[in-house]
Amino acid sequence: MTEGVSIVGAGHAKFGKRADAGLRDLAHEAVSDLFNDTKLDKSDIDAVVIGVAGDEFNGQGSPSAVINTEIGLTGLPTLRVESACATGTAGIIAAWNMIKSGQRDSVLVVGIEKMTSVSSSVATELMARAGDIRWEYPFGVSFPGYYALIATAHMAEYGTTREMLSSVAVKNHHYGAKNALAHLPREITLEEAMSAVQIASPMNLYDCSLISDGAAAVLLTRDSIAKKFTDTPISIKGIGMGSDVQTMAQRESLTELKGAQAAAKEAYKMAGITADQVDVAEVHDCFTIAEIVAMEDLGFFEKGQAGPAIVDQQTYIGGKVAVNVDGGLKSKGHPLGATGVSQAYELRKQLLGDVGAGRQVDGANIALSHNVGQTGQFVNVLIYERGN
Numbered sequence: 001m002t003e004g005v006s007i008v009g010a011g012h013a014k015f016g017k018r019a020d021a022g023l024r025d026l027a028h029e030a031v032s033d034l035f036n037d038t039k040l041d042k043s044d045i046d047a048v049v050i051g052v053a054g055d056e057f058n059g060q061g062s063p064s065a066v067i068n069t070e071i072g073l074t075g076l077p078t079l080r081v082e083s084a085c086a087t088g089t090a091g092i093i094a095a096w097n098m099i100k101s102g103q104r105d106s107v108l109v110v111g112i113e114k115m116t117s118v119s120s121s122v123a124t125e126l127m128a129r130a131g132d133i134r135w136e137y138p139f140g141v142s143f144p145g146y147y148a149l150i151a152t153a154h155m156a157e158y159g160t161t162r163e164m165l166s167s168v169a170v171k172n173h174h175y176g177a178k179n180a181l182a183h184l185p186r187e188i189t190l191e192e193a194m195s196a197v198q199i200a201s202p203m204n205l206y207d208c209s210l211i212s213d214g215a216a217a218v219l220l221t222r223d224s225i226a227k228k229f230t231d232t233p234i235s236i237k238g239i240g241m242g243s244d245v246q247t248m249a250q251r252e253s254l255t256e257l258k259g260a261q262a263a264a265k266e267a268y269k270m271a272g273i274t275a276d277q278v279d280v281a282e283v284h285d286c287f288t289i290a291e292i293v294a295m296e297d298l299g300f301f302e303k304g305q306a307g308p309a310i311v312d313q314q315t316y317i318g319g320k321v322a323v324n325v326d327g328g329l330k331s332k333g334h335p336l337g338a339t340g341v342s343q344a345y346e347l348r349k350q351l352l353g354d355v356g357a358g359r360q361v362d363g364a365n366i367a368l369s370h371n372v373g374q375t376g377q378f379v380n381v382l383i384y385e386r387g388n
Contacts, residue, residue: 095108
């Protein structure tokens with residue numbers, strides 16, 4: 001049996017509307033932070049995987065080449081990946097496979113997006129083109145609209161309420177306010193969350209994640225050399241991947257993501273654990289309803305029970321499972337290609353006990369990330385465990 005793969009270093013750029021930074025600067029910020037985090041020389045890196053979801057936000061074709069030049073790793077094998085909003089974890093999985101196959105020993109993964117170079121309306125349109133451009137996009141469907149359909153269906157089928165949706169936003173902003181890297185680090189009240197301006201009924205402003213700039217980086221190595229870089233490697237114990245049909249009208253159900261359920265099942269089996277053993281999770285809360293659906297798809301709660309559990313604070317620290325205690329996409333921000341790598345960055349720090357007061361899940365040993373592309377057309381679930 002081949003040896004395992006671990007994360008031995010991580011870096012993160014500040015998320016936000018970064019008028020001070022372009023793609024190159026964001027990449028440099030994240031990779032420099034990684035080099036400061038671990039005992040690493042550039043000669044230790046065998047390959048680079050760069051995740052960028054879109055070119056049109058910046059107008060830079062083939063952005064991975066520009067990024068690789070900026071971080072000073074030209075000459076190494078370099079791979080660009082794209083899986084919409086699941087691009088970051090796709091990069092981690094690609095690097096994992098390079099190492100697991102024996103091709104490479106240490107692979108750097110950089111996830112990055114610069115989205116605010118265009119207006120919010122243009123960014124929304126660019127993302128809407130990820131929907132079916134024959135049957136959906138021409139009729140004005142954008143991602144708030146897709147998730148409004150999901151929310152409406154969940155409300156009708158399970159009695160999910162406006163308060164439940166807003167409680168997700170309140171929780172994520174509560175923890176995001178304690179995260180110096182977050183795009184919108186501020187608390188909000190339940191009243192604010194419930195009464196905000198409507199975007200796509202029943203979704204309002206505080207149900208929607210942020211259009212953000214940002215980058216994150218992780219270094220993966222095979223386990224036998226991991227201690228060269230860190231005293232406490234974080235093992236990737238399980239990986240699951242799933243997908244679904246492109247057009248929403250062809251789906252059997254709008255209250256679940258089949259790809260997420262399949263990915264979770266595969267990841268749990270590979271890691272040899274059950275959902276009840278997860279201490280802390282990062283889930284893809286691009287919209288508040290997405291976190292509720294994720295809680296059920298991942299097996300943390302029965303169908304229809306995630307909404308009440310969130311109101312009951314069972315996804316806060318000290319509850320059944322701590323979820324998105326970095327603020328999630330809702331407060332931390334959602335630079336598409338960076339999100340999945342940012343999840344890995346956060347979970348590594350959680351398992352190292354290095355997050356700090358107010359956000360640390362004490363004694364966390366097993367962590368899970370759930371990263372969704374589009375409306376479930378790409379789903380990656382990864383399970384991490386603190387090494388010895």
